[in-house]
Amino acid sequence: MHQYDPECAPNPEEWLALDEQERFSIAEQYHREARIKLPNLSAHAIFHAIVENQIAEGLEPVVRAMARLAKEGLTRHDAVHAIGFVLANHINDLFKSKDDATTSQARYDAAVERLTAKSWRKEFS
Numbered sequence: 001m002h003q004y005d006p007e008c009a010p011n012p013e014e015w016l017a018l019d020e021q022e023r024f025s026i027a028e029q030y031h032r033e034a035r036i037k038l039p040n041l042s043a044h045a046i047f048h049a050i051v052e053n054q055i056a057e058g059l060e061p062v063v064r065a066m067a068r069l070a071k072e073g074l075t076r077h078d079a080v081h082a083i084g085f086v087l088a089n090h091i092n093d094l095f096k097s098k099d100d101a102t103t104s105q106a107r108y109d110a111a112v113e114r115l116t117a118k119s120w121r122k123e124f125s
Helices: 012-017 020-033 041-056 060-071 076-094 101-114 117-123
Strands: none
Touching: 012 041, 020 041, 041 060, 041 076, 060 076, 060 101, 076 101, 076 117
């Protein structure tokens, strides 16, 4: 796998076989070639890779959210962004909390389960 297109789910085995840096690089390359202007291309690509990792690893709340967001009308790329936004907020909250790993994962899973296309659009309208 040498190319990434967020509108097409990568093969999970091929995706996970890539080195983590390669995942970041191909996500970054996609956005660069698509001429998508971003405040921080590297950070954006990292969040893409993390969400794709979660999908490829079968993290159920994320897999369910991807299906739900698609049914609600988001493109796959926008669904990755929506989940990435929840992830970014979760990481920010981690710096402020003293939750253990289990509680932290449960909070993230719950936030992803609550995510809807409508709530995502509301954040960015």
